[in-house]
Amino acid sequence: MTTLPRSITRAVLGGALVFTGVAHLTFARRGFQVAVPDWVPGDPDTTVVASGVVEIALGAAMLVARRRRRGVGRLVALFLAAVFPGNVSQWTHHRSAPGLDTEMKRFGRLFLQPVLIMLALWSTRGHREARTIGA
Template sequence: MRASTALLAGLLGAAGALHLAKPSVYERVVPGWVPGTPRQVVLVSGAAEAALGAALLPRRTRRLAAWGAVALFVAVFPANVKQFRRASRRPGAERWITAARLPLQLPLVWWAARVACRVD
């Protein structure tokens, strides 16, 4: 397994663990049009992140897990936009951190797609 695959698995696992440990932090950025309660959405997405991270480790599930990560990174983009819109009205670091996250979604999608295309 390449280091980049292990790093992506770790990133997804850590993100999933954070969502599951502190769901209230993420609930406020769930767009209202997403079905379910914000808590349900955060817990499901956290479980999905953790499961995808774990599924990246075995070679036989890596390709499917990597494509799942691509879909997840695309699916959470509206929440990142909502978070940015809320933070853009506030002064300080949160505004700049959320602004920086938006363009970072594209490299995450690319990274996961690259892992999917080269099962090592």
């Protein structure tokens, strides 16, 4: 019975990653550049484009992977953890981006990342594994 909520969560998360990845490459490209921490080497635009491509690939994998679903979930979790310093940098440097134009929104965004990481891991666990864990 837990398969449907996991499938829905996985589809929503995968779709959100694809959408956000496309946004990195198109209409929100400049907005994402403000989240790139100053200590990241190279041009912020290159970082935004590269992360957008990775996001699209991971989102698509979330949507279609079957046999390697658990591995994809782990990769998504690692990616989300890797971009978290950008969220912190954006908040600490008071940099606005589309949808994150106030201190409260930028601060609140920090708490969303761990939830997304947990959802990526939870939604890609196998049915048998979920039963033995009790979730």
